[in-house]
Amino acid sequence: MPFPLERPRRLRATPALRGLVAERHLDPQQLVLPVFVKEGLDAPRPVASLPGVVQHSLASVVDAASEAVEAGVGGIMLFGVPAVRDARGSAADDEDGVLNVALRAVADAVGDRTVVMADLCLDEFTDHGHCGVLVQDGPRAGEVDNDATLERYTATALAQAAAGAGLLGLSGMMDGQVGAVRRALDDAGRQDVVLLAYAAKYASAFYGPFRDAVESTLVGDRRTYQQDPANRREALREVRLDVAEGADVVMVKPALPYLDVLSDVAASVDVPVWAYQVSGELAMVEAAAANGWVDRERTILETLTSIHRAGAGAVLTYWAVEAARWLRRG
Secondary structure (H helix, E strand, O other): OOOOOOOHHHHHOOHHHHHHHOOOOOOHHHEEEEEEEEOOOOOOEEOOOOOOOEEEOHHHHHHHHHHHHHHOOOEEEEEEEOOOOEOOOHHHOOOOOHHHHHHHHHHHHHOOOOEEEEEEOOOOOEOOOOOOOEOOOOOOOOOEOHHHHHHHHHHHHHHHHHHOOOEEEEOOOOOOHHHHHHHHHHHOOOOOOEEEEEEEEEOOHHHHHHHHHOOOOOOOOOOOOOEOOOOOHHHHHHHHHHHHHOOOEEEEEOOHHHHHHHHHHHHHOOOOEEEEOOHHHHHHHHHHHHOOOOOHHHHHHHHHHHHHHHOOOEEEOOOHHHHHHHHHHO
């Protein structure tokens, strides 16, 4: 007697049945909200190229953090936009710098109800817009000085930890950055601070709106230290180095254009793997939705599910609060 014809559609018949057999369930706690706080603002200021995203004042960033907590979002990542920049990014480790002041305010407001995170890089704070200190003289003048940059990163890490950040996002793609920061924190008795390594961060065209949000002064590109979009295997090397140096979590950035890399990384390491749904990804969906070309809510949730399906345990996304509310609604 022949086997009966397979009928996989039986498992898709009702919402309840689809939910019961779903292989992935995205949860609000798996979302992290990136926020920008700008020195000197009295009220939030919209970012034109990032619909729905603002530069926050010190007061409004606390409100945004509280809103994220209420929505059940797992974490909030702060980026600073200082009033004054210089060649070494001095505002990054200044205890009175905008990012460190904001970290203290947010940490005081939300406590342990969500994870307070800080972007640890210099690009928002330097007058040249690069992620590190530049060589001043000689044939390498104008290049990013890796080891001098590590010194700035360690000072910034200590300042951010003191300000209340429980997790530091090392986004600069300098060689040895994780090991240098881990040693500095441990030597200062801050073994409690979690390190998120942007281990596979690509020199992507999708960062444009982000640079508007932080008012980047960058001229040129970051291809000498961010990864080449053509390279897939290289990401695994970067990830393994960061894990060996003490990274607690590793990240792939951007997310959607690099789902293959994300899948590779998730299959290769035994630490949590996250992904960053970057500004250009948001801008594309928002533009298409504004023109009526896609269903906005369905598209946002589908993109987040695809990133989660590819292996991300958590996703940094500017839609975190909105998506969390949709997920809780069911």
